[in-house]
Amino acid sequence: MxxxxxxxxxxxxxxxxxxxxxxxxxxxxxxxxxxxxxxxxxxxxxxxxxxxxxxxxxxxxxxxxxxxxxxxxxxxxxxxxxxxxxxxxxxxxxxxxxxxxxxxxxxxxxxxxxxxxxxxxxxxxxxxxxxxxxxxxxxxxxxxxxxxxxxxxxxxxxxxxxxxxxxxxxxxxxxxxxxxxxxxxxxxAPLEIMFFLKRVPLSLTALFLAGNLSGAFYGLAPVFAVKQGLDTAEVAIFVAAAVLAGLCAQWPIGWLSDRINRVWLIRFNAIVLAVVVVPMWGLLDLPFWLMVGLSCVVGILLFTLYPLGAAFANDHVQADRRVSLSAVLLMVYGIGACLGPLVTGALMDMAGPGMFFVFFSVCAALLAWRMRPEHVSGEHQVEEAPVQFVPMPVSGQASPAAAALDPRIDADQAATTMSLDDMEEAMRRAEASAGQQQQDGGQGQGQP
CATH class of the missing domain: 1.20.1250.20 (MFS general substrate transporter like domains)
Known part of the structure; x- marks a missing residue:
């Protein structure tokens, strides 16, 4: 090794x-x-x-x-x-x-x-x-x-x-x-968007909201911290603590998620995240050590949402579609990461820096409301579920090629040898795949 x-x-x-x-x-x-x-x-x-x-x-x-x-x-x-x-x-x-x-x-x-x-x-x-x-x-x-x-x-x-x-x-x-x-x-990878919207809507919701929170964190957590009176070095520690805690939490959370109900774990994460940030709404004057401690908790809860949502989606999708699934999950997460900083920045402009963590509470509460066990029918759960949890980069930065690197995906499904003509044809197929999914019987309710 x-x-x-x-x-x-x-x-x-x-x-x-x-x-x-x-x-x-x-x-x-x-x-x-x-x-x-x-x-x-x-x-x-x-x-x-x-x-x-x-x-x-x-x-x-x-x-x-x-x-x-x-x-x-x-x-x-x-x-x-x-x-x-x-x-x-x-x-x-x-x-x-x-x-x-x-x-x-x-x-x-x-x-x-x-x-x-x-x-x-x-x-x-x-x-x-x-x-x-x-x-x-x-x-x-x-x-x-x-x-x-x-x-x-x-x-x-x-x-x-x-x-x-x-x-x-x-x-x-x-x-x-x-x-x-x-x-x-x-x-x-072909983007079978309509198929996955019907098959794994809860996972897509989780990834979209996680993207909103992650994008907001990387863009505006330093702004929030400096508005609380922290100097440059303290701001860096505040942000680094969250990222490092999220990184270290990947493996224990993964071990846990392979042994208990994932929808419950995602919901628990969301509920705790919604509550734990309340002291940072701007109502209290917190000491630096407590802000760093809360930042660590936020990092653990926030940066494990993406891999938990991805693992939950893989529990409901067959192996031959997992390359496409990973690409769609990355896209949905990225769209959320585009929107989150814009919404949070506008809220902070209108109502002050405390709105940064109010936004966190609202998104986490929405996720907790959406991720309810009664919404999961299990109709399309794959035989090997729960599928192996895979840690994901807490940086939130990856490309569609990461889909093939995911160890949950069969290497045969991730073959990468193509000629120029084959590549052009693959691109045309990828562009047409969403429309084709509406006609090829890809219906079904997997998670809801």
């Missing part, structure tokens, strides 16, 4: 550097704009634009991979991301910054596709779960380290953007110098 992880060291190092840069950028930008009295709606819009790029850039990324190959595609997108970050040091216009972040999201989803398809194709099936888990660990660690940079170097001038750009430039080196063979071009 050690030799396997060592053989992927270049991919893991590239992932770590990318996430350090992204984690640092999100917190730094929120703090800088808050210090300049910029509207929270603009802060939320920046993170929303980034997630919109992640969701919408996959098709463009596939075309780039087809035309130039993995290493060239990765190098071009890493260079573009670096340029977009440095461009913010030259242009002081929030509207243009939104465009920059959209482009960064589109470029980085291509980088994630390169890394994830590489890991997927060159991992033996019996090692897939451990390789995927280590990838998740590296992603979360990168996000945490990005916050901790601000505790060591708590400045809010343009030098921090230079550091972000350095991270994005450095992530080029492990891929450019790797001796590994190129993987085959990943197949775009």
């Amino acid at each position: 050690i030799s396997t992880l060592r053989s992927f060291s270049a991919l893991y190092l590239a992932t770590l550097l990318m996430l350090i840069g992204t984690g640092l950028f999100n917190t730094y930008m929120a703090l800088r704009l808050t210090a300049e009295s910029v509207s929270q709606l603009w802060v939320g819009a920046l993170i929303a634009a980034y997630y919109l790029g992640l969701v919408g850039g996959a098709r463009i990324g596939h075309r780039i991979l087809i035309k130039v190959g993995h290493i060239r595609a990765y190098a071009a997108c890493a260079a573009l991301t670096t340029v977009m970050v440095l461009a913010q040091t030259l242009v002081d216009n929030l509207t243009l910054w939104l465009g920059f972040r959209l482009i960064v999201g589109m470029a980085m989803v291509t980088q994630f596709m390169v890394l994830e398809s590489w890991l997927n194709e060159q991992t033996e099936n019996h090692l897939r779960g451990r390789v995927f888990s280590f990838y998740m660990l590296v992603s979360g660690l990168g996000t945490v380290l990005g916050q901790l940079v601000l505790t060591v170097y708590p400045v809010l001038d343009l030098r921090m953007l230079t550091m972000v750009a350095i991270c994005h430039a450095l992530c080029l080196m492990p891929i450019a110098l790797t001796a590994r063979m190129h993987p085959a071009t990943p197949v775009p």
Whole structure:
């Protein structure tokens, strides 16, 4: 196992550097704009634009991979991301910054596709779960380290953007110098949206609300913290504590979810999350140590919602549809991550920073109301349910290629060898799949 992880060291190092840069950028930008009295709606819009790029850039990324190959595609997108970050040091216009972040999201989803398809194709099936888990660990660690940079170097001038750009430039080196063979071009998973809306509506609801909360957290948690009087280093600790706690909780929550009813566990998470954030509504003046403690609890509850919802969905979908399911779940989660920061930013502008955690309580209460055992018929539950719980990156950043890396998916279903003509045909089929699902008998009520 050690030799396997060592053989992927270049991919893991590239992932770590990318996430350090992204984690640092999100917190730094929120703090800088808050210090300049910029509207929270603009802060939320920046993170929303980034997630919109992640969701919408996959098709463009596939075309780039087809035309130039993995290493060239990765190098071009890493260079573009670096340029977009440095461009913010030259242009002081929030509207243009939104465009920059959209482009960064589109470029980085291509980088994630390169890394994830590489890991997927060159991992033996019996090692897939451990390789995927280590990838998740590296992603979360990168996000945490990005916050901790601000505790060591708590400045809010343009030098921090230079550091972000350095991270994005450095992530080029492990891929450019790797001796590994190129993987085959990943197949775009068909988006059977109508089928899954009917089969796993509860899971899609859970993933959408989890995306709202995650996007809001990464975009506006630093704004909330600074409005509570925390300095730059304390804000970084506040955010890092939640991410690290969520990362560490993945395995024990996974163990538990494989042994008890998942809908009950999701509902319990949601109820506790709705209640535990009440002290941070702005009604009380909390000491720093208590805010960090509550942040850890929020991280545990928040960052386990995505893998719990994904595992619950897999309990009701046959193995041959799980690549498509994973792609749809990522898309729904990404759409939620686009909307959450916008709504939260608008609420904080209108009614104060306490609305950040009021939004958390409302979303969690909606999830608890929706996730009721009586809504689950079990009609389409698969024979192997409960399907193995798989930890997911707490960074909330992945690409459709991650669907094939999921160890719950049969490696035969994740084959990735295609010619250019085959790829074009697959794309056409993917675009038409939603309409076809309305005619091919894909009806049924699985979870409700």
